[in-house]
Amino acid sequence: MSLVIKGGTVVTADRTFAADVLIEGETIAAVGSGLSGDTVVDAAGCFVMPGGIDPHTHLEMPFMGTTTVDDYETGTKAALSGGTTMVVDFCIPNHGQSLMDAMADWDRRGEGAAADYSFHMAISEWNERVNEEMTKVVARGVTTFKYFMAYKGALMVDDAQMFASFQRCAELGAMPLVHAENGDVVAALQQHYMAIGITGPEAHAYSRPPDVEGEAANRAIMLADQAGVPLYIVHTSCIPAHEAIKRARALGKRVYGEPLIQHLTLDESEYFHPDWDHAARRVMSPPFRAKHHQDDLWAGLQSGSLQVVATDHCAFMTDQKRFGREDFTKIPNGTGGLEDRMPVLWTKGVNTGRLTMQEFVAVSSTNIAKILNLYPRKGAIAVGADADIVVWDPKATKTISAKTQKSAIDYNVFEGISCEGLPRVTLSRGEIAYKEGEVLAKRGRGKFIAREPFPAVAKAIKRWKQETAPKKIAR
Ligand code: URP
Ligand code: ZN
Ligand code: ZN
Ligand code: ZN
Numbered sequence: 330m331s332l333v334i335k336g337g338t339v340v341t342a343d344r345t346f347a348a349d350v351l352i353e354g355e356t357i358a359a360v361g362s363g364l365s366g367d368t369v370v371d372a373a374g375c376f377v378m379p380g381g382i383d384p385h386t387h388l389e390m391p392f393m394g395t396t397t398v399d400d401y402e403t404g405t406k407a408a409l410s411g412g413t414t415m416v417v418d419f420c421i422p423n424h425g426q427s428l429m430d431a432m433a434d435w436d437r438r439g440e441g442a443a444a445d446y447s448f449h450m451a452i453s454e455w456n457e458r459v460n461e462e463m464t465k466v467v468a469r470g471v472t473t474f475k476y477f478m479a480y481k482g483a484l485m486v487d488d489a490q491m492f493a494s495f496q497r498c499a500e501l502g503a504m505p506l507v508h509a510e511n512g513d514v515v516a517a518l519q520q521h522y523m524a525i526g527i528t529g530p531e532a533h534a535y536s537r538p539p540d541v542e543g544e545a546a547n548r549a550i551m552l553a554d555q556a557g558v559p560l561y562i563v564h565t566s567c568i569p570a571h572e573a574i575k576r577a578r579a580l581g582k583r584v585y586g587e588p589l590i591q592h593l594t595l596d597e598s599e600y601f602h603p604d605w606d607h608a609a610r611r612v613m614s615p616p617f618r619a620k621h622h623q624d625d626l627w628a629g630l631q632s633g634s635l636q637v638v639a640t641d642h643c644a645f646m647t648d649q650k651r652f653g654r655e656d657f658t659k660i661p662n663g664t665g666g667l668e669d670r671m672p673v674l675w676t677k678g679v680n681t682g683r684l685t686m687q688e689f690v691a692v693s694s695t696n697i698a699k700i701l702n703l704y705p706r707k708g709a710i711a712v713g714a715d716a717d718i719v720v721w722d723p724k725a726t727k728t729i730s731a732k733t734q735k736s737a738i739d740y741n742v743f744e745g746i747s748c749e750g751l752p753r754v755t756l757s758r759g760e761i762a763y764k765e766g767e768v769l770a771k772r773g774r775g776k777f778i779a780r781e782p783f784p785a786v787a788k789a790i791k792r793w794k795q796e797t798a799p800k801k802i803a804r
Contacts, residue, residue: 330354332759333364334720337372340686341379341710342695350377352716355758360710370754370761372720376686379694379708380414380717380755381671384701385563385587385639388418389438392643393483393661395652398737399644402441402772404667407735409444409763409770411668412752414717415707415778416444416642417697419475421451421484428462432469442775443768444757445717447701449473449506453483455490460497467501470779472702473561474503478545479510479614488552495556499791502782505553506561509545509570510537510615519658530608532657534600534616542615543569550577550584557790559583559783561700564641565629566592566615567622575634583786585700586635588626590670593638594677595742596620609650610740612657613641613664627683636696638674640666644738665736669729669743671719675750702780716759725751735768 334350339360349364350357389400399407401418408416418439422431428450439446448471452459463474476491477484486494491505498505518536522528527535546562550573553560565571565586577584597619599611611617629635643663653660666673671693678684684692698708705714726749727733731741755763762770 330368331358331366332368332370333366334370334372334377334718335364337375337377337720339710340376340690342687342691345686350710350718352756352759355716357710357712357714357716359712370720374722374724375753376721376723377710378690378719378721379710380719380757381412381693382415382417382697382703382707383408383413383640383642383667383670384417384637384697385641386416386418386667387641387643387663388416390419390421390643392663393659395645395649395661397644397663398646399642399665399667400441401438401446401775402443403735403737404642405442405444405446405775406768406770407668409755409757410735410752410768412671412719412721412755413667414444414719414755414757414762415446416667417447417449417701419451420448420471422453424454428459428466432466432471436777439775439777441772443770443772444762444775445778446775447471447778447780449475451475451477451484452494453477453486455486455493463497463501463503467503467782472503472780472782473506474498475506475508477508478549479508479512479515481512481516485512488548491549492552492556495552495558499557499787502784502787504559504561504783506563507549508564509542509549509562511541511545514541523656523658528656529605530612530657530660531600533612533660534597537614537616539567539569539618539622542567543573546570546573550582553584554582557787557794559585559786559790561585561587563587563639564589564592564615565626565635567618568625571625571629571635578634583790585637586629587637587639588629588635589639589641590666590673591640591664591742592617593623593626594673596623605654606647606650609653609660610647611664611742612650612660612662613643614662630688630692631683636692636700638670638692640670642667644736646739664742665738666742668735669741672748672751673743673746676746676748680749702783703778716756718756719752720754721750722753723750725753727751
């Protein structure tokens with residue numbers, strides 16, 4: 330069976346041109362004019378783009394004594410309705426649990442997926458077993474490891490643990506990802522605000538200032554440089570962290586930065602809202618920042634110092650947020666956004682002139698496909714690529730509302746934002762997965778996508794390190 334997307338304008342990360350796209354089975358068979366197929370998807374007036382890839386989600390994740398409510402089924406369905414055709418989720422072992430056992434738990438969760446997915450593996454302790462198991466994790470196609478520099482007493486790792494594990498990444502051709510916040514300082518500031526009686530969600534922001542993120546970003550960059558690995562900094566939210574990334578890149582270091590759609594569009598005044606629920610629903614780490622940080626993040630996307638827009642989709646219900654009614658440190662950290670990322674990024678990015686359409690495709694799909702070694706299977710409109718495609722109607726409008734969303738959560742941090750530019754149809758490996766308001770993709774059709782390591786980068790960094798290593802002086 331074949332399917333043809335007819336009459337649209339193809340937009341990729343580097344080109345815009347009128348063309349039909351022919352799909353045979355799960356992949357793209359031809360891109361050109363006058364193509365025909367058994368099923369026709371009308372793309373008149375629409376842009377035909379690679380489906381979005383969200384590289385940062387937490388579906389059915391146990392965290393802070395509770396579990397996120399969007400699982401692989403509801404999460405990927407929400408994603409498809411917003412034009413996102415793949416997610417990369419975090420496999421987080423319990424303390425003492427083997428990495429491969431944790432992967433089995435996440436494999437079970439992934440069975441519900443309606444769209445394709447992959448994993449990053451979190452490292453929250455360091456010992457001989459973890460050291461050995463990293464090899465098996467890479468062999469399973471999980472080639473990125475995540476380190477939390479915050480969440481003291483839970484997931485946080487120290488510099489020695491990170492450095493040892495980064496060196497292991499270098500040997501395996503794997504890439505570390507970091508949550509950059511100085512967890513010791515956060516913990517001390519949390520105690521301080523509780524002690525002086527500022528117990529509400531505003532103290533969440535007060536206890537995680539931008540410099541606390543900037544310091545950790547700089548430290549992670551130094552550790553990655555010493556270990557000889559590239560580095561990906563998740564949820565880059567502020568000027569000090571972005572400055573660290575810019576400085577590293579200017580020095581030739583392979584460092585990537587990922588702002589979230591939340592940090593690009595929402596600011597810290599949300600935490601000062603008089604309604605406790607309103608403020609608590611927006612508690613995530615790092616917190617939303619003062620407005621001038623937003624301009625800086627947008628500039629990073631425009632200039633290329635930041636490469637990827639994600640969501641960190643981590644959906645807790647209002648009742649779960651209320652665990653922290655008397656103590657802000659107990660409010661489960663996380664916000665949603667999977668179905669809103671592409672429409673909000675288009676509306677606030679392309680429609681304002683901050684981003685070109687090609688830049689939109691780059692930061693929502695193609696760049697992360699390249700960074701994670703998924704390209705050109707994902708992130709491309711090209712012959713042989715998976716037919717993960719969004720037919721984007723730039724004239725379609727909606728006002729975001731929790732009442733109409735696909736996500737299982739009972740509120741939406743983007744509530745009331747009017748979007749212009751929405752998916753008309755989303756295709757996942759050639760199947761019509763979403764069409765005009767309705768998700769058609771069934772639970773369980775999503776596939777785990779194994780990824781190869783990054784030996785070329787590791788080899789280049791290693792070679793350069795040898796070239797520039799301190800040498801013994803012959804006397
Ligand atoms: O607040 C957040 N971001 N929750 C999810 C876990 C993390 O830090 O990414
Ligand atoms: Zn994080
Ligand atoms: Zn500032
Ligand atoms: Zn996260």
